[in-house]
Amino acid sequence: MKVFKLWLDPKKCKGCLRCELACSFHKSGHKFFNPELSSTTVSRSNENKKIIMKIDDTCDFCENEDAPLCVKYCVFGARGAIK
Ligand code: SF4
Ligand code: SF4
Numbered sequence: 103m104k105v106f107k108l109w110l111d112p113k114k115c116k117g118c119l120r121c122e123l124a125c126s127f128h129k130s131g132h133k134f135f136n137p138e139l140s141s142t143t144v145s146r147s148n149e150n151k152k153i154i155m156k157i158d159d160t161c162d163f164c165e166n167e168d169a170p171l172c173v174k175y176c177v178f179g180a181r182g183a184i185k
Pocket of ligand 2: 141160
């Protein structure tokens with residue numbers, strides 16, 4: 103599935119970090135989980151406690167997967183893909 107853009111909705115995010123694990127699974131060639139490998143991060147602001155979601159430029163939109171794994175495994179609907 104060719105993806106051109108990802109969207110993020112911090113208001114729906116629960117901070118479970120499954121997306122970071124899923125991304126690291128993709129980045130490791132389906133070998134292991136390590137959030138340090140993730141192209142996407144989720145954190146909470148110390149100032150206003152709001153969720154901060156980011157995707158850096160190492161994201162390859164999960165080429166060769168049937169869907170972007172960070173989207174697929176976010177069960178709260180806080181991410182999506184635009185084809
Ligand atoms: S998987 Fe979804 S709800 Fe969980 S931290 Fe990532 S974006 Fe937020
Ligand atoms: S689309 Fe794939 S590579 Fe990009 S942030 Fe999501 S899981 Fe990581």
